[in-house]
Amino acid sequence: MKKVYLDNAATTPLADEVISEMISAMKNFGNPSSTHSYGQEAKILIENVRRKVADYLHVTPAEIIFTSCGTESNNMIIKSCVRNLGVQRIITSPIEHKCVAETITEMKTRKNIEVVYLRPDKKGDVNIAQLEELLKSSEAKTLVSLMHANNEIGNLIDIKKVAEICKENGALFHSDTVQSMAHLPLDFSEIPLDFASCSAHKFHGPKGSGFAFIRKSSGLKSLITGGPQERSLRAGTENVAGIVGLGKAMELSMDHLTEYATQIQGIKDYAIEMITNAVPGVKFNGRSAEGEGSLYTVLSVLLPFKDSMIGMKLDMKGIAVSQGSACSSGASKPSMVMLMLLNDDELNSTTPLRVSFSHLTTRDEIDYFTEVLKGIAEAHKIENVNS
Numbered sequence: 001m002k003k004v005y006l007d008n009a010a011t012t013p014l015a016d017e018v019i020s021e022m023i024s025a026m027k028n029f030g031n032p033s034s035t036h037s038y039g040q041e042a043k044i045l046i047e048n049v050r051r052k053v054a055d056y057l058h059v060t061p062a063e064i065i066f067t068s069c070g071t072e073s074n075n076m077i078i079k080s081c082v083r084n085l086g087v088q089r090i091i092t093s094p095i096e097h098k099c100v101a102e103t104i105t106e107m108k109t110r111k112n113i114e115v116v117y118l119r120p121d122k123k124g125d126v127n128i129a130q131l132e133e134l135l136k137s138s139e140a141k142t143l144v145s146l147m148h149a150n151n152e153i154g155n156l157i158d159i160k161k162v163a164e165i166c167k168e169n170g171a172l173f174h175s176d177t178v179q180s181m182a183h184l185p186l187d188f189s190e191i192p193l194d195f196a197s198c199s200a201h202k203f204h205g206p207k208g209s210g211f212a213f214i215r216k217s218s219g220l221k222s223l224i225t226g227g228p229q230e231r232s233l234r235a236g237t238e239n240v241a242g243i244v245g246l247g248k249a250m251e252l253s254m255d256h257l258t259e260y261a262t263q264i265q266g267i268k269d270y271a272i273e274m275i276t277n278a279v280p281g282v283k284f285n286g287r288s289a290e291g292e293g294s295l296y297t298v299l300s301v302l303l304p305f306k307d308s309m310i311g312m313k314l315d316m317k318g319i320a321v322s323q324g325s326a327c328s329s330g331a332s333k334p335s336m337v338m339l340m341l342l343n344d345d346e347l348n349s350t351t352p353l354r355v356s357f358s359h360l361t362t363r364d365e366i367d368y369f370t371e372v373l374k375g376i377a378e379a380h381k382i383e384n385v386n387s
Ligand code: PLP
Pocket: 009, 010, 068, 069, 070, 071, 072, 097, 099, 147, 149, 150, 151, 176, 178, 179, 198, 199, 200, 210, 325, 326, 327
């Protein structure tokens, strides 16, 4: 059976070059904390990646803390802001990834932190003027946590503007950059944010490897206690091969940043055209069908019929997409993002589908996907006529 992978916002295939570098790193079995040559060779592998990542982001190596994933990075940043930096209020949005949303809810219920949500409009944009007003209206020590690119609809925030507003008003700013890191240029010497997160498997690197960007002198502390690894910000023997894989994947993405962005945007535009022709009445959520303000890898489709089995139907034809974000796929209730964007009528009569691309996606694959989608849409039309 033909297999088509259109779920690159959930995870991406490992690049061959990443696999080769990881295999050779695995053969270097020394513990990076050991002072002998075995350990020091492993340590050098890690420090080389740290320097490379820091250079891409225009920060210092000491500001890059390797972790196991985006979820861990976000947890560490938010929890430590409350525990160690005296944050009393968190301003966020209801459409953050679960690993941010759940962590903030925990801070609210267990630590009594005030949480204020910026309600997104029907396009999925959060209200930056409201953020500014909120920051000016209270003296409470505040953390603002807003994702750079939304994993379900691809909407982007103006990360530089938000960072500047937070800075002017004395608030800390954390941005979940898991979907945009290594896909969009990010210069943290220009963007005055305090914290960001990264996950290697979103750009053809390995799962179980990520990092947190922690602005120097922020005072953040480790959640995991033990040894002094990662400048005492994350105890535990490092995942050397995972870090090496992250470094190689980031290098490949950064070396081809403009080329891949143009190529993937071309595939996305083609998919929009083909889906629009295949399914009369189809819509696209948020800004995902607009060039501006949307991450080029993500397209959020709103099918004009209800079909909770659509993910399975496509899977049976070898096509992998997501019905929500990866974490909520399989769940029958609408995601928080869809609850914010759609009214009750739309929620009851439509089906959202997230299609996400990489530089490996081809036009042939889009043709096959839209042909299958057209068949499903036509079957719904016949069902409606007969009912
Ligand atoms: N944040 C966003 C926006 C994501 O899309 C994801 C993964 O889907 C995560 C965080 C979690 O990253 P990880 O899978 O590395 O835990």
